[in-house]
Amino acid sequence: MSKPLDFRIFSGSANPKLAEKIAEKLKIGLGEVDSRKFSDGEIWVKYKENIRGRDLFIIQPTIPPAENLMELLIMIDAAKRASAKRITAVIPYFGYARQDRKDQPRVSITAKLVANLITVAGADRVITMDLHAAQIQGFFDIPFDHLYASPIFAGLFTSNRKNLVVVSPDIGGIKLARSYAKRLHANLVVIDKRRPKPNFAEVMNIIGNVEDKDVLLVDDLIDTGGTFVSAIKALKEHGAREIYAAITHGVLSDSSVTKIEQSEIKKLYISDTIYFDNKGSEKIVVRTASEIFAEAILRTHRNESISSLFDIDKG
Numbered sequence: 303m304s305k306p307l308d309f310r311i312f313s314g315s316a317n318p319k320l321a322e323k324i325a326e327k328l329k330i331g332l333g334e335v336d337s338r339k340f341s342d343g344e345i346w347v348k349y350k351e352n353i354r355g356r357d358l359f360i361i362q363p364t365i366p367p368a369e370n371l372m373e374l375l376i377m378i379d380a381a382k383r384a385s386a387k388r389i390t391a392v393i394p395y396f397g398y399a400r401q402d403r404k405d406q407p408r409v410s411i412t413a414k415l416v417a418n419l420i421t422v423a424g425a426d427r428v429i430t431m432d433l434h435a436a437q438i439q440g441f442f443d444i445p446f447d448h449l450y451a452s453p454i455f456a457g458l459f460t461s462n463r464k465n466l467v468v469v470s471p472d473i474g475g476i477k478l479a480r481s482y483a484k485r486l487h488a489n490l491v492v493i494d495k496r497r498p499k500p501n502f503a504e505v506m507n508i509i510g511n512v513e514d515k516d517v518l519l520v521d522d523l524i525d526t527g528g529t530f531v532s533a534i535k536a537l538k539e540h541g542a543r544e545i546y547a548a549i550t551h552g553v554l555s556d557s558s559v560t561k562i563e564q565s566e567i568k569k570l571y572i573s574d575t576i577y578f579d580n581k582g583s584e585k586i587v588v589r590t591a592s593e594i595f596a597e598a599i600l601r602t603h604r605n606e607s608i609s610s611l612f613d614i615d616k617g
Contacts, residue, residue, distance in 0.1 A: 309603045310353060314362030314377060316370040317577045320394060321361040323592035328600060337373060345369065347376045349384055358386040359599050364397035364416070365553070365576050371397060371416065375423040382424030390427040390602060391420055392595060394575035395523075395551045399434035417441035429598050431575055431591060432478070432522040432550040447608055449598055450478075452520075454589050455548035455571050456485040459518055465543075467491050467515045471533050475521055482520050482548070491517075493533055513541030523551035524572070527558030531565045544568045552578050552586070559583055 312333040313321030325332045334350035358381050362374040374391060381389050401412035413435070420428065421444055428442060431449040439446045459466060469491045470479035476492060483490040491510030517537055524530050524547075534545055545567050552572035562570055562585055572578065573591040580586055601608045 309357035309359060309599075310351075311359045311361065311599070312349070312377065312381075314360065314370065314373045316363045316365055316373070317361070317394065317574070319577060320363075320574050320590070320592060320595075323574075323590055324361065324596045324599065327592050327596035335377070337377075343369070345373050345376055347373070347380045349380060353381060354385040355387045357388050357390075357603050359390045359392050359602075361392045361394070361595075363395035363575055364393055365395055366397065371419075375419055378420065378423040378425050388426045389424055390429060390599070391425040392599065393428060393430045394573075394591060394595065396430045396433055396438070399438055402435040402438055413438050414441045427602065429595070429602065431573075431594070434522050435474070436477070447598060447602070449594055449608075450481060451548075451550040451573050451575075451591060451594075452478075452481050452485060453594065454573055454591055455520075456482060458548075458571065459486055459546070465514070465516050467510065467512055467517055469493060469510075469512070469517050469519045469533075469537065471495070471519060471521050471529065478522060479520050482518065486518070488518070493536065495529075495533075508536060508540050512537055515542055517542045517545045519545060519547040521547075521549050523553055524549045524558065524570075525553040526556050527554070527561040530558075531561045534565050534567050538566050547571065551575050552588075554578060559586065562586060 310333040311325050312335045315337055321332060336348045336350055338346045360377050364371040364374060378389055378391060398412040398416045401410060404411055421442060425444060427445045429447045432451050433448060439448055466486060466488045468479050468483040468488050470476050471493050472495055479490055491512055494507040494509055519533060537545055547567060547570045549572050553576060563583055567585060570586045571589055574588050575591055578588055580588055598608050
């Protein structure tokens, strides 16, 4: 007879549907938490059950607005003060990750600041998926598990795709793209671009051959869609046939969905690390990351290795 699971999962308000799916995969119910806002916007949190001595997992992507990050910090603090045995912050989308270095004078390294806040709040461990910059793991002085979304999407392209190439939209995404290329036994192509200002990039050169090839464009996130659509246009100009994309985090701000619909992309696959209510797009398909997070939570609770969940080409 298997030992019953002795841990609890709680969800913040940023993406409760993903938390529900994770709990369903684990065949347990979500813990009850009362989260309110005062009239001035302050957040108040109370756990509605005894969590003393329990292994706790708090699921909350830190997508803007900043209240989502603040709610996570308050939930961690409340759990710590309620004497939870171990607190794991499960952050499907790690916000502020694009501010990971001081690339110009008088700016904040906000990713490091957020890491400090989460640690000081009382988290014992962090689980996240597809960081914008892998070195952010080093900003934490607590255990950090970095999952990858490639198993969610790679299976969609394994059959009848002998003419497929995997494209990285920039030099920084090569490692992620290489993991897809390795899984799919496909060649790797890189777009060389420069970014004169945030959310805008100019395609400079395409390194590799995409002529008469089906293309899988992979990246960690898509925000306004401007850079993404520019890459699609450049690939088409270089002779690419059908273009698909697998993007882990669909931030999809401003008019990004309209840009994607008007582009020449065949399908854009995103995960549900960020909630996306797809009511009008025929080109955007959402795939759930719940199974990977559920398995990571289970193995973390059992103190088992989760390395197979974030296996990636280290070459």
